[in-house]
Amino acid sequence: MVAAAGFALSGVAILELSVPAHAATVQITMRDLEIAPAAANAKVGDTIEWVNDDIFVHSATARNGDWDVELPPNKTVRLVLKKPGTIDYYCRFHPNMKARLTISP
Secondary structure, three states: OHHHHHHHHOOOOOOOOOOOOOOOEEEEEEEOOEEEOOEEEEEOOOEEEEEEOOOOOEEEEEOOOOOEEEEOOOOEEEEEOOOOEEEEEEOOOOOOOEEEEEEEO
């Protein structure tokens, strides 16, 4: 049966197409004055979805200046990642809220 399958394919060119991986959405929640998860991984092209489940305004402020996202209470804000790196970020309004995002190429 294997030989028959091989015979059926003889003379046929098989093309391998490169299909780009689909970007993922990584959800990070701010609740009870904490960021969860405190450490997350993503890839360039992925979307970070920050969800503010608190009654307070929060921010996701990158220490390296890459982004400063303000999150009103009970809202969601999205950001598409543009470059790799490990970025520590925090809430400008509640500096004890800290997290790290590792972005791979």
